[in-house]
Amino acid sequence: MRVFVKSLHITAALFLLLMLNSSLVASATNSGTTYELTKWQMEWASRPQAPAPGTEMPSEIADGQAWTTVDGSQGRMDLPPGISAAWSRMIIPELHFTSPSLYIKTLYALHVKVFVDNRLIFEGDRSFIKDNYSLLLPLDSGDSGKMLYIWTETLQDRIGIKDKVVIGEHSELINNYVKSGLMDVILGSAFIFVALVLFVCVFYLNQAYFSSIVALAIVIFSTGVLSITYSPFIYTFYSYLGNVSIVMLDIALLSLLPSLTFLFERIFGSGKCAVIRRFRKFQVAYSLFCLAWLVINGLSGNRFVEFYYFISTNIVGLILIVQFILLIACVIIFSVKGNKEAIIFAIGFGTAALTGAVELIWYYVRKGDYDLVYWKWALVVFIMSLIVILGRRLMLNHQMVIKYSRELELFNNELQRSEKLEIISELAASVAHEVRNPLQVTRGFLQLLGGKSHGAEKKYLNMAISELDRASNIITDFLTFAKPEFEQISVLNMNEEFHHIESIMLPLCHLSNGKMDLNVRGELWVKGNSSKFKQAFINIIKNSIEAMGEDGHIEIMAYGEGNKVHIHIRDNGEGMEPEVLNRLGEPYFSNKTKGTGLGLMVTFRIIEAMQGEIVFSSKKGAGTESITTLPLAERPDASRSL
Known part of the structure; x- marks a missing residue:
């Protein structure tokens, strides 16, 4: 490239x-004086009249009576049928040059002979079909007033001088002669x-x-x-x-x-x-x-x-x-x-x-x-x-390669994530039920023993029950992750759902010295399971509460745009580094001391099951924002409203 x-x-x-x-070539001008001859005489000739090899011009040509005046500015004369040669002649004007020369830019012929009176000064013969001659012929100062004869022969349909003949100083005319072509x-x-x-x-x-x-x-x-x-x-x-x-x-x-x-x-x-x-x-x-x-x-x-x-x-x-x-x-x-x-x-x-x-x-x-x-x-x-077209195509192809490389990297990351999720799903489906039952039985017996215990013994039993409850919650997360499909799907009113979530999470937010603002614009409806929906957003809000410091603030905003519902949850907590942000939702990844990483993992699966997507943005020390997009559903009475 x-x-x-x-x-x-x-x-x-x-x-x-x-x-x-x-x-520069076009702007170069000759400073000296030149003569331009635009009129001369021509006489058609046949091959037998061609000058014989030698340096003398045939005397019968000079004495011929069939000369016709030609005006070069009017174009060349048409070649008569059966004629392939011609003579041209002109009188050389008075020469006032140190080194006079005669310049013919274009002369059509294959065989050319030029005479000054009876003296041969140029001869050219071409065996190839290229009839364009450019001639620069040196003259003597004594050639003034003499007759210049040009014999031309061709096999094509044009012959003779094209435009004009220029006579001037050799040192000036040679520039045009060399630059021609x-x-x-x-x-x-x-x-x-x-x-x-x-x-x-x-x-x-x-x-x-x-x-x-x-x-x-x-x-x-x-x-x-x-x-x-x-x-x-x-x-x-x-x-x-x-x-x-x-x-x-x-x-x-x-x-x-x-x-x-x-x-x-x-x-x-x-x-x-x-x-x-x-x-x-x-x-x-x-x-x-x-x-x-x-x-x-x-x-x-x-x-x-x-x-x-x-x-x-x-x-x-x-x-x-x-x-x-x-x-x-x-x-x-x-x-x-x-x-x-x-x-x-x-x-x-x-x-x-x-x-x-x-x-x-x-x-x-x-x-x-x-x-x-x-x-x-x-x-x-x-x-x-x-070159521009092919360069443009190469550039577009290069851009497409870069685009495909990035998409391939994303697909590869998504494939790895899917493989991890599949492994955990299979593990959760096969183990969760078997582990949950013994936990419930053990918790029941511990509650019975706790009712009859006192002092330190009761304290230890309550701690054991608390840990069993935490283990049960983890098993619940496993089951939710393994089976994110909803048993009951209904049309959820976003206003009601988020007010319920607010009433649950607001006490926890106040305990952390934080504030929570809820703003649901208009009537918004989505399809899903109410308990799963609450679980997903409670996980996000809980993470925001745990990340808050002094004067913490959480803002929840939902609005409709087109056929989508957009939900923003923004906090002013400690934020995350880019490498941590990129790993959110991975199994067993958490930046909390006692975290398992299953909470956000379950949240991703619930939003995915609702045909939506969730994106996190964060900056260290400036807080975190999650943007969830879900399909907008129709009201239960089939009227759609934003």
Whole structure:
């Protein structure tokens, strides 16, 4: 649990660090002057017109008459059918820089050649389907007014410069060049680190959460890999890793989709008609199908690259949109039902799904002339919500374990008490009657002898009779404990019962220099046996009287609340320590010199037989209070009153 919480803290810290770094990058501005070229000319070309290997530009291109002016602010031109290559050209403005450079943030192509007049200054050729180039090309001060030619070739549906061309000081433009896509790499690395932490944590958590945590780790890891491999940073500075990056991107995407659906299923269930489970199985099958074609295309030397691109990009994009819509609909249903986890999930996933769906739809509307940008940051919110949900579940599970442990301890104590009570019950039932009869006979003979005795002899006989009476009372307590059921049950008027108890115990209270106050609010009725009821509360009051000191005071209060009767007996006696308080009612436990512990034990059994419960609270030196709760009964005339 602690390891998981630490991973959550690390995730939050990394997220804040990334947001801070992003704001610093966004706030960084160039102090120098730059030129932005938003218009240039384009000419469509076929493969035979591609420049031959070498450093010279074909002369027929410069003399061509089919150039069309393009405004970059209006978006790129649509690629005509059957055309896979194009030329772009622009005049380099007057260069007033120490080290002039030309920066193109986004150029769509697989094969690129850049010429200044007849001089080749850049050439790039990619054997993998990643057509996003970012170029920083150094220029000479003598290139002012010369014509810049860019030849581009592709296998996809977009080609050429996306927005604009920037010309400025090399030392300033290189900052933008290096930072292009760098945040994606940092964000993806943070995701991968968090996923690895979760993979380690999973071995220290309850096995019931193993599959959920693993699925979450795969989702986070896949998101990190997608963020890194989708970034132009890798293909710009580590182009030799291009093929590996494309493969990793596809594997990550094909792992993310079913893992996300499985995690949703683990949190919220399979949904109506098991639609979530069925969709997840379809995703697993389709992902395996795409992975199989990935292997086939790789082994065949990219002979099936166009078909593979169609099934792994276009179709998967549509499946992703369907997944977003399906999960959002399920989340809305669960949220309406008041599921707190669904509300948290709705916030995170709703942000990610809405952002992803809008970007994908816009990608298809623009026919591929759009790079997905915001989905990574929306996924940060979503992953945080997943971590919060699983963390909340672990916390609730931990609380339930603590609760069950406490209840188990209480049940164990109650079981031990029940076992002790059962032993005493069996002992009392088997011995009490046999012992009581000889005691009564012996007491009768002692009374006869006492009537004929005088002086010290009579005194000793009276002491013997007193001790026999005490033994008889103990036997009576045993019998009451062994058989707490009432032979006669009636509806008892609490006012009458407690006034009778008061008349019995008040003289004893006065002998101890104490006072007793009785307060019975309203007419209260309970079901039980009158003699047993009196015995139970006489035992409690007697203990309070014996615990009193000078200026002792006992307060008896009874009132009705709902369908219960509450009886409070409070004294200002010497009180009890917590360890003594916890043992009240145990057989043979008493803090009095001649006590047997049977009095309170019998009281507990009588209250229990009346379907009630009794609780003691005490503080050493501040007195003791007992709170007895009994079911409220109806008046004998069937009218109920408090």
